[in-house]
Structures are given as structure tokens and as C-alpha cells.
Amino acid sequence: xxxVTQTPxxxxxxxxxxxxxxxxxxxxxxxMSWYRQDPGMGLRLIHYSVGAGITDQGEVPNGYNVSRSTxxxxxxxxxxxxxxxxxxxxxxxxxxxxxxxxxxxxxxVV
Amino acid sequence: GENVEQHPSTLSVQEGDSAVIKxxxxxxxxxxxxxxxxxxxxxxxxxxDIRSNVGEKKDQRIAVTLNKTAKHFSLHITETQPEDxxxxxxxxxxxxxxxxxxxxxxxxxxx
Numbered sequence: 001x002x003x004v005t006q007t008p009x010x011x012x013x014x015x016x017x018x019x020x021x022x023x024x025x026x027x028x029x030x031x032m033s034w035y036r037q038d039p040g041m042g043l044r045l046i047h048y049s050v051g052a053g054i055t056d057q058g059e060v061p062n063g064y065n066v067s068r069s070t071x072x073x074x075x076x077x078x079x080x081x082x083x084x085x086x087x088x089x090x091x092x093x094x095x096x097x098x099x100x101x102x103x104x105x106x107x108x109v110v
Numbered sequence: 111g112e113n114v115e116q117h118p119s120t121l122s123v124q125e126g127d128s129a130v131i132k133x134x135x136x137x138x139x140x141x142x143x144x145x146x147x148x149x150x151x152x153x154x155x156x157x158x159d160i161r162s163n164v165g166e167k168k169d170q171r172i173a174v175t176l177n178k179t180a181k182h183f184s185l186h187i188t189e190t191q192p193e194d195x196x197x198x199x200x201x202x203x204x205x206x207x208x209x210x211x212x213x214x215x216x217x218x219x220x221x
Binding site: 033035040041042043044045048058090092097098099101102103104 | 116142153155156199201209210211212
């Protein structure tokens with residue numbers, strides 16, 4: 001029972017590079033979301049999805065894109081990485097109630 | 111927009127004492143109130159939750175209380191132990207997908 005799987009666990013990017021953070025869940029959850037975690041700022045919602053083909057913006061969407069082509073997968077794309085995007089990123093999924101988190105991706109943009 | 115305020119940001123208690131963390135929310139439609147514990151370098155994990163039709167819930171040393179009129183809810187940990195040291199987050203949601211998190215409380219239990 002894998003739950004929510006995120007890859008990679010660590011990543012270093014140069015300013016201007018693009019990359020995709022992967023997130024997959026095997027619990028058949030309808031709802032998936034991406035958060036970034038910065039010191040003293042808690043978990044801030046970037047984008048979320050209520051089902052395949054449906055996505056919406058959260059609190060801090062600028063610089064990020066998402067898509068949801070299947071129930072299982074919800075990748076997060078950084079279009080042109082900036083140092084301000086240095087953070088820990090968490091993917092989460094839920095059906096009703098508890099949100100299950102992936103292991104996190106520590107991203108550093110230099 | 112929706113907002114959740116969490117206090118205190120840091121809390122130090124002696125082992126065996128109680129710890130209380132409080133959250134205030136703004137969205138009247140909020141109906142689910144979970145608390146997450148995050149150990150250093152790990153993912154957040156649910157420790158207790160409460161729904162809007164309940165005023166209090168207990169699970170061993172952990173309890174959560176909810177006051178919908180005042181729009182605040184609290185986490186109570188009794189008989190604290192060193193392994194309770196972690197960052198605790200409150201959250202609210204009015205559905206099942208758009209969680210709004212508090213900014214976290216770093217709890218230190220001193221042996």
C-alpha cells in the first residue's frame with residue numbers, strides 16, 4: 001500500500017530551468033493538491049484538483065502549472081524556476097476528511 | 111479570503127505538563143478541523159480531527175475542542191512526553207479538498 005508517492009525527494013535547479021514534480025496516489029482519491037512549506041509560513045496551497053480533468057488555483061499559484069489527466073497522477077510543473085521557489089513541496093490526496101501527504105520534495109533554486 | 115490563525119508559534123513545556131494550541135478561522139462554511147503532527151524532515155500526519163457537529167473529541171492523551179460560534183478550535187495534549195516534540199498544524203476545510211492550514215506551532219517537551 002504505497003499511499004501518496006512523490007518524486008524526486010531532492011532537486012537542485014538553476015534559475016530559469018523547468019522541471020516537473022511527480023505525484024501519484026493509489027487510494028482512488030478524488031481530491032489532490034500541492035502545497036509548499038516555508039519556515040514560519042505553514043503549508044500554502046498552490047493548486048488543487050477535484051477530479052480528473054479539473055484543476056484550480058490555490059493561494060500561491062504563480063509560476064506553477066498542473067494537470068490531472070488521470071485520477072492517480074497530479075504533476076506540478078515549474079515553468080521557469082526562481083530562487084523564491086526554493087521550498088519543500090508536498091502533494092496530498094483525500095476523499096472525505098483526512099488528507100494523506102507524500103514524503104515531500106526539497107527543491108533548491110540557485 | 112479564508113484564513114486560519116494559529117498560536118503560539120513556539121511552545122515549550124516540561125515533560126508531564128499539558129500543552130494547548132489554539133486556532134481561529136474565518137470561513138463560516140468550514141466543517142472539518144484536522145490537526146497534523148510533523149516531525150523533522152517528515153511528512154505531516156493526522157493525529158486527530160473533529161467535524162462541525164461535535165464539540166469535543168478525545169483520543170488517549172490528545173483532545174480537540176471546537177467552538178463554532180467563536181470560530182476557534184484547540185488541541186490539548188496531556189501528560190506530554192519527549193516524543194510529542196514536533197510541529198503541529200491545524201487546518202480547516204469546507205469541502206474535502208481545499209485545506210487551509212495554520213502557520214504551525216513548534217512544541218518542545220523538555221525532559
